[in-house]
Every structure is written in structure tokens, then in C-alpha cells.
Amino acid sequence: MGNLQNLLQLVMNAIWLIGGGVFVISVVIGGIMRMTAYGNERRIAMSNMALSAAVAGLVIMLLSLGIYNFITGALGGQAPLLPNPG
16 A cells, blocks of 8 residues: 555656646746736737636646545545645
């Protein structure tokens, strides 16, 4: 069981690292799109969609944490609230 839990921990760390980076980059890009829209309705709508997609990705990451905790608990391990970064 220990090897499987270590594998799950490694996968969760990778998901959080990659997903967190993508979230930050997406929010920055969406913000820049919004700032450079200059009142153009189409560009504002595109920036809103980009920001909405970033938030949806964050929600998916949080759901993955719940699934991870459920699987780890079902295997008899202790499910941490957040993945261990090291």
C-alpha cells in the first residue's frame, strides 16, 4: 500500500504544480486581455471567457484534491488536507 500511496502523492504534486502554474498564467493573460480591450465588447467577452476558464480549471483542481483524499482514505492511509509539496 505504501508504494501506491507514494505514487498517488507524486501524481497529486504534479497536478498541483502544473495546474497552479497554468491557473496563474491564465489569470494574467485574461487580465492583460481585459486591460487592452479598450472598450471593445468582443475583446472584453474573450477576456471574460479566459478568466472563466481559469476559474473552472481551479475548481477541477480542487475536485481532484477531494477525489485524492477519498481514494487515499479508502486505501487505509491518512489523507492529508493538501498534498505534501516535498
